[in-house]
Amino acid sequence: MIPYVTETPDIRIPANLLPGDGRFGSGPSKVRPEAVAALAEASGRYLGTSHRQKTVKSVVGSVREGLAALFSLPEGYEVVLGNGGTTCFWDAATFGLIESKSQHLSFGEFSSKFASAAATAPHLGAPEVIASEVGTHPDAVTRDDVDLYALTHNETSTGVMMEIVRPAGAASPDEGGGLVAVDATSGAGGLRVDPTQFDVYYFAPQKCFGSDGGLWLALVSPAAVGRIARIHDSGRWTPASMDLAIALDNSRLDQTYNTPALATLFLMDDQVRWFNENGGLEFSAGRCDRSAETLYAWADASDFATPFVSREADRSHVVATVDLDDAIDAATVAAVLRANGIVDTEPYRKLGRNQLRIAMFPAIDPEDIAALCACVNHVVGALAG
Ligand SMILES: *Cc1c(COP(=O)(O)O)cnc(C)c1O
Numbered sequence: 001m002i003p004y005v006t007e008t009p010d011i012r013i014p015a016n017l018l019p020g021d022g023r024f025g026s027g028p029s030k031v032r033p034e035a036v037a038a039l040a041e042a043s044g045r046y047l048g049t050s051h052r053q054k055t056v057k058s059v060v061g062s063v064r065e066g067l068a069a070l071f072s073l074p075e076g077y078e079v080v081l082g083n084g085g086t087t088c089f090w091d092a093a094t095f096g097l098i099e100s101k102s103q104h105l106s107f108g109e110f111s112s113k114f115a116s117a118a119a120t121a122p123h124l125g126a127p128e129v130i131a132s133e134v135g136t137h138p139d140a141v142t143r144d145d146v147d148l149y150a151l152t153h154n155e156t157s158t159g160v161m162m163e164i165v166r167p168a169g170a171a172s173p174d175e176g177g178g179l180v181a182v183d184a185t186s187g188a189g190g191l192r193v194d195p196t197q198f199d200v201y202y203f204a205p206q207k208c209f210g211s212d213g214g215l216w217l218a219l220v221s222p223a224a225v226g227r228i229a230r231i232h233d234s235g236r237w238t239p240a241s242m243d244l245a246i247a248l249d250n251s252r253l254d255q256t257y258n259t260p261a262l263a264t265l266f267l268m269d270d271q272v273r274w275f276n277e278n279g280g281l282e283f284s285a286g287r288c289d290r291s292a293e294t295l296y297a298w299a300d301a302s303d304f305a306t307p308f309v310s311r312e313a314d315r316s317h318v319v320a321t322v323d324l325d326d327a328i329d330a331a332t333v334a335a336v337l338r339a340n341g342i343v344d345t346e347p348y349r350k351l352g353r354n355q356l357r358i359a360m361f362p363a364i365d366p367e368d369i370a371a372l373c374a375c376v377n378h379v380v381g382a383l384a385g
Contacts, residue, residue, distance in 0.1 A: 008335040011382045013375050018340065019368035025344025026156050026319050026359040027186060028206040028213060035210060035270040039263060046266065051259055059262075059269050061254040066272035067219065070280055073195055076222040081215060082247040082256055086185045086204045089216040090114045094121040096231050096244035097181060097200065097224070099147040105138045105162075106131040108155035109350055114183060115150070123236060134158045134351065135309050135321075140167035146178045151198075153187030156207075157348040159321030159357065160314050161187060164197050173199055173223035181224075189271075190288040190318040190362050192281060199224040208284065208318065210363040211267035215260060220248075275362065284362040285317070291360035291369040292317040298373040304328055304380055308355055316360075321347065323355045328380055330354045336379045342372065 023030040039047075049055050064079040073079075082092070094117050104115035106129050118127040128146065132138040137160050140149045149170075154161045164182055171177030181200040184193070188201065189208030195201070202218035205211035220228070225248065232238070232245035240246055241257060250257045275284045296315060299305040299322045308321035324330045334346045334356060347355045356376070360369060 008339050009332065009383065011336045011340075011379055013337075013340040013342075013378055017371060017374045017378055019342065019371035019375070020365060021368055022340075022342040023344065024342065024358050024364065024372060026207070026348075026357060029210065029359050029361050030363045031210050031212075031267060032271065032274070032363050035267045035274075038270055039266050042266065047262055049262075051255060051262065056262060056265070057254040059265050060251075060256070060260075063217075063265060063269045063272060064251065064254065066269065066276055067217065069276055070189070070272060071193065071195055071201070071219055072281075073219060074221075076225075077195060078220050078225060078248070078251070079217065080220055080244070080248050080251040081217045081260075082250075083214065083241070083258060083260055084216060085213050086183065086202065086216055087113070088242070089202050089218065090117045092216075092242045092244050092247070093148075093181065093200075094118050094124060095236065095238040095242050096228055097148060097179065098124055099227070099231065101125045101127060101145055102148040102150055103128040103130065103140060103143060103146040103178070104150040105140060105152065107137045107152070107158065107160060108134060109157035109348065110183060110185070111150075111152040111155055118150075135160060135314075136311065137162045137314060142167040142170045143178075148179045148181055151180065151182045153182050153184040153191055153193065153201075154316050154318050156186040156319050157351055158308070159316045159319045160309055161191060161316040161318070162314065164193050164201075166197050173221070173227075179221075179224055179227060186318055186361075189275065189281070189284050190360075192285050195219065195221075199227075205264055205268040205271075207359075208361045208363075209268050210271040210361065212261065212264040215264050215268070271363070287362045287364075287366055288317040288360050290366040291364060292320065294366060294369050295320050295322070295358060295360065295373065298370075302377075305376070308353065318360055320358045320360060321351075321353075321355050322358070323353060324380075326354060328354075328383065330356055332383065333376060333379050336383075337375060340375070342375060345372075
């Protein structure tokens with residue numbers, strides 16, 4: 001390890017190497033300038049207007065229809081939304097989705113948090129937590145007493161993605177099997193998914209959807225809708241703002257229970273339209289595939305960088321984690337990049353590794369990922385020289 005440095009070395013990256021946009025953070029992440037311009041253009045008619053009137057409700061309706069199209073939702077699936085982001089959705093799920101026992105695949109910071117929320121809920125039984133080493137993911141195990149399987153499409157803290165499939169041999173939820181609920185906060189819109197494999201696919205707008213935080217959205221199957229209604233009717237005490245039945249009623253009217261952030265909704269809608277107008281999930285996931293191919297090929301070929309996730313199929317196409325050689329301090333590299341306008345490549349703080357974490361969400365231009373690789377090469381060369 002090179003000694004701890006308190007000052008960022010003065011390294012200027014040549015302008016011709018710099019990416020067009022320097023935002024590579026894993027959330028909040030790059031918001032497309034075109035979406036911001038569209039918001040500015042519409043602002044006089046839209047911002048500061050009632051969320052119970054048509055102007056705003058039509059944007060909520062457009063987000064709901066756009067997501068149904070983007071994910072090719074089967075008949076009977078619905079799009080629900082509410083305030084508070086994914087973290088609040090976990091709390092809502094402990095009230096309104098888990099009947100008594102959940103199973104959680106825990107393989108990083110985010111997937112472990114939902115498990116903790118379920119573990120501390122006094123009205124639920126102890127959850128089953130299946131953990132694996134960081135940089136890998138466990139698989140769900142079918143159990144008769146589990147009524148909700150909690151999966152994570154992309155573990156943002158470690159850069160591991162997993163394919164979304166119902167646990168092997170599990171009965172369908174319509175026949176008493178557990179619901180499959182997927183935290184897709186950083187995966188939704190950037191990774192392909194088959195909706196018949198989940199009952200709840202939930203996310204927030206500040207990652208692949210290039211908007212701001214503070215909202216949660218969930219794609220729910222008819223079985224999940226049934227579960228929400230049954231728990232609501234059972235009389236289990238639930239704070240109204242956490243009540244998924246209330247959220248569902250409001251969503252069906254293209255509104256939220258309480259006031260949403262209108263700019264967030266607008267930017268989200270703009271991104272969903274951008275995806276759908278250009279070919280849908282194939283377009284958005286295709287951009288992530290191209291970025292991932294460029295980035296991992298660079299790391300594989302580099303003599304100082306190695307993809308952190310060893311199994312190729314587990315390497316995320318939306319958030320890459322790349323370990324650097326011990327001789328190069330990743331924090332210094334990230335600081336030099338930052339001083340040159342390339343931001344948020346620092347690793348997830350609690351992972352504590354000598355690595356860079358780079359978002360490859362659909363808004364991020366695959367060409368900019370190639371430029372970023374060239375910039376890292378330049379910085380590492382300059383630090384060595
Ligand atoms: C960002 C993220 C969250 C947290 O989302 P909030 O909207 O901040 O609550 C949860 N899960 C995953 C996988 C994430 O990437």
